[in-house]
Amino acid sequence: MMILRSEYARPHFRWDELRCRGCNGSCSYSVDGKPLANPTERSLDKLEALRVALGVPLHLNSASRCPLHNARVGGAPLSQHRATSTLQSTAFDIMLTKGIDKWELIRAAEEVGFGGIGVNYRSFVHVDDRGHKARW
Ligand SMILES: [Zn+2]
Ligand SMILES: [Zn+2]
Numbered sequence: 001m002m003i004l005r006s007e008y009a010r011p012h013f014r015w016d017e018l019r020c021r022g023c024n025g026s027c028s029y030s031v032d033g034k035p036l037a038n039p040t041e042r043s044l045d046k047l048e049a050l051r052v053a054l055g056v057p058l059h060l061n062s063a064s065r066c067p068l069h070n071a072r073v074g075g076a077p078l079s080q081h082r083a084t085s086t087l088q089s090t091a092f093d094i095m096l097t098k099g100i101d102k103w104e105l106i107r108a109a110e111e112v113g114f115g116g117i118g119v120n121y122r123s124f125v126h127v128d129d130r131g132h133k134a135r136w
Contacts, residue, residue, distance in 0.1 A: 009039070010048040017060050020083070022069025029066035029084055037064045038083040043090040043129040049112040050127070056100060061093035061124045080116060080128035091116070091128035 009015050019035040029036045039047075051058050064083040065075060075081055080091035096102055102125060109117055109127045116134040118126030 009037075010044050010051075012048060012051045012058070013044070013060075018063040020064050020066045020069050021062060022072060023066060027066055027068050029068065031085070036066050036083055036085070038085065038088050039064055039092075040088045040090050040129065043088075043092070046112045046114055046127075046129055047092055050094075050105075050108055050114070053108045053112060054100070054105065057097075058100075059095040059097050061095050063092050064089040080130055090130060091126060093121075093124045093126050095124045096122075 005015070007014050007016075009018055015037050018037040018039055020029070020037070021035070023030060023035055025033045025035050047058075062081055065073070065079070065081040067082055067084065070079055070082045071077075081089050083089040094100075094105065096105075102119070105125055106117055106119055109125070114127040114129055115132050116126070116128035116130045118136050120136060
């Protein structure tokens with residue numbers, strides 16, 4: 001029997017938005033010809049809560065990254081974006097699109113419980129659920 005998985009990981013986020021952007025489904029970490037997406041349930045809950053709190057669409061630059069892609073983009077070796085079939089990611093890079101105030105986004109991310117927040121990027125804010133507080 002074929003098991004159909006919903007197109008949506010959470011009401012406002014499709015699985016396709018969460019996949020590794022680096023390998024087009026061709027690397028060894030891909031699953032069934034699709035790039036890997038393996039975020040933790042808890043990080044998805046927080047992402048959805050953030051979306052609901054802000055009330056505007058959130059566009060992701062990056063969520064799960066396979067180790068090959070993570071290395072290629074210069075991600076930290078133990079980046080919270082890194083994922084394999086058994087290692088789950090907890091990080092999301094949220095683009096600063098029109099209608100999103102950077103500091104409102106950061107405040108709301110803290111409120112929903114994201115511990116790691118990277119604010120020193122021009123076009124996005126990094127949030128992750130590493131389990132303790134980190135700022136850069
Ligand atoms: Zn890959
Ligand atoms: Zn990030």
